[in-house]
Amino acid sequence: MEAILAVVIGCLYASGLYLMMRRDLVKLIIGLALLSQAANLLIFTSAGLRSLRAPLIPRGETQPVGDFADPLPQALILTAIVISFGVIAFTLALFHRAYQTIGTDDLDEMKATDT
């Protein structure tokens, strides 16, 4: 399972980076979104994939019995998803504004501040 996910993560990173290196604003933002998804999946995988029970405490016990899954990676990923959602939404608005102001979505024509 880890091997499959590793390949998936690799593909996500590769396609994200490929899209970001295009000249198109829309492809850039899709690339950014893929990159953050890849990072989320990486956390999920590197924290260990095991099909264990949910970390719930049976009635009358003080701690979970037997093997249970580690809930922390999911909490991390959830936070990261929320943050990246906000950031991507902002970026989308920014790029839309850029398209309106500059009149093009070609990154090669946005060099006014470079020299």
Place this chain on the structure above:
Amino acid sequence: MNSLIVTPVLLPLLVAAVLLGFWRHRRIQGWLGVFGMFGLVFAAMLLLASVHEQGIVVMHMGGWRAPFGIALVADLFSAIMVLLAALVGLMVSIYSLATIDNQRESFGYYPLLHFLQMGVCGAFLTGDMFNLYVCFEIMLMSSFVLLCLGSERGQIEGAIKYVTLNLISSAIFLAGVGILYGITGTLNMADLAVKLPAVEDQTLVTLLAMIFLVTFGIKAAIFPLFFWLPASYHTPRPAVSAIFAGLLTKVGVYALIRVFTLLFTHDFGTTHMIILVLAGLTMLTGVLGAAAQNNFRRILAFHIISQIGYMIMGLGLMAALSWSTSDATYAAVRLALAGSIFYIVHHIIVKTNLFLVSGVVEQLQGTGELQQLGGFYRHWPFLSILFLIPAMSLGGVPPLSGFWSKLILIKSGLELQYYWIVALALLVGLLTLYSMTKIWAEVFWADEPEGREFVSDGTPTHRIASGRVTMFLPIICLATTTVAIGLYAQPVFDIALRAADQLLDANQYVIAVDPQPVGNSSLEPLANVLEHNQAVVNERGGLR
């Protein structure tokens, strides 16, 4: 008073929330913002005093012990950084009263400033890697909006580059955090400092170190990851440029120093040598880039990059610990780290001030291009002096603050026998002085160009007359601080040395945070928490 440590995070949040309530009252927002920053400076001073007295201050959020809860940790280095951030925030918010136009104010400029401050202070104080990521995001998000506020073409273009590169950095950071958790099962920094040396495969740790070097390197704008900075820093209003220049890259530098003194100390010869080489290249490319520029704020922006090189040079000099652990080496490394801290103190104050001066110049003549500026010495001699102080300090002219910080770094470099970086640092200092004299000659000394009058009215500039006090007060304060640090360098140097001691002795940090020992099994921590909780519940006489 451990709860003092949350104030620098909570206070800006609270003030920002209150300011949002005054959405339509721009003046009230502005002045309340200034008072909020005053409070922050006060809190930061108290924090520094208490850390200075009783050593590292720790607070476990919600009473959850490390490594399960999130710990806020303030050692001297953090406390110094928080104080500087608060100071810059105060100066910039006073300056903003006169220089930010109505449109920007009515789109929430002041609340954003406080949200930015919250992220910055949070990043300085947190003792948890994931929390550091969250604080970075808070800071970035507010900086994105501050950068775009106004939607001029240059701003939007600059913002695209800034946003994209910083988001890439965040994605790498997140991946690094994931892998870190995967191999150690913890994200608390003190706990990591204990567990990372126990990891079997140390090459994996080196790999992680490189991931974090790239992440924080992008944020700190080190070579070759700095391209977003000169593309964006000169586009927003000068007040925004000033707070960005003063604080944002320094958060990256802070994170680098924290991570490479506390966590990744297993292989000085590799990791810190790479940092040292990068420091040299960063200095050189930054200053050469500046020499090629002809816009006031672009020159200053490139100088930020070259100064970042000096700051991480002190960190890179720790590489010497790989071939010698004698007392002399240790003392020199301590000096190098103190030099870095001193340099950060000096740089934040001076750089913010230079950007504030550039803002006044741009308002008076309506442009930042050097060829179209001139005549300031004749018409504004006082402003010229105010520029000269930070400019000379940046170039390292004695007895100003820049001289001492460079002196300490160069002395430690000589003691550790890294002569090439010393030579480079001296050369870059000279080139910095060249850039500053270029600005001086073109903007202040030369006559004003033909047909270019001082703007006396017009939309953004008509407020200069009424806003003269609020514009000049921060510049005067910061210039005085620069001179004061130069003349009374010893107390600052002593604090920097003590901060360096704390950084070099990771045990102090670990003991202060005191993460509870847990086994290797990833299942055990949770069981411990629950047991602890049950104990607490029992103590209180059962669940109510």
